[in-house]
Amino acid sequence: NKFYSLENGEDGLSLSWSGRIWLNPPYSNWVPFMEKLKNHGNGIALIFARTETKGFFEHVWNDADSILFLKRRVKFVKADLSGGGSSTAPSVLIAYGESNTKALEDSGIEGKLIKLK
Numbered sequence: 800n801k802f803y804s805l806e807n808g809e810d811g812l813s814l815s816w817s818g819r820i821w822l823n824p825p826y827s828n829w830v831p832f833m834e835k836l837k838n839h840g841n842g843i844a845l846i847f848a849r850t851e852t853k854g855f856f857e858h859v860w861n862d863a864d865s866i867l868f869l870k871r872r873v874k875f876v877k878a879d880l881s882g883g884g885s886s887t888a889p890s891v892l893i894a895y896g897e898s899n900t901k902a903l904e905d906s907g908i909e910g911k912l913i914k915l916k
Contacts, residue, residue: 811835819843819899830854833893837862841896843903845873848889859893864916865900867892870909 803811805825812831820842824832829846830853836842837858848868849855859866873890875883892908894900903912 816842819896830858833858836893836895839895841899843895843899844893845890846893847886848891860915863893863895864897865894865903865912865914867894867903867906867908868911868913870911 801817803809803814805811811824812835816835816839818841820836820839822832822836822842822844824844824846826847833844833846833854834857836844850860869890869892872888873886875886877883892903894903897916900912900914
């Protein structure tokens with residue numbers, strides 16, 4: 800297992816990816832990460848539900864296997880498990896690959912799963 804983080808000085812866009820990916824891209828620059836995940840074809844991403852954006856149309860609607868619209872806003876926790884904040888917009892989990900859709904189905908996360916393929 801590998802973990803890439805900007806906090807560790809790593810650029811996940813320039814590093815190689817293998818296997819199933821968990822992606823929580825920077826909200827200010829999510830589109831190139833989604834393009835890389837789409838091309839990789841195996842993973843789940845957590846992004847804002849900005850369904851009308853160019854990035855969503857170019858890398859999600861026609862390419863992802865499914866979208867899980869979360870019932871509640873995401874609450875973030877810091878690495879030391881101390882408090883964090885809530886997201887400022889609704890979030891979705893985007894699955895690329897049938898096994899990742901299955902993982903979302905089996906996750907027990909409350910929301911509405913939409914299969915795109």
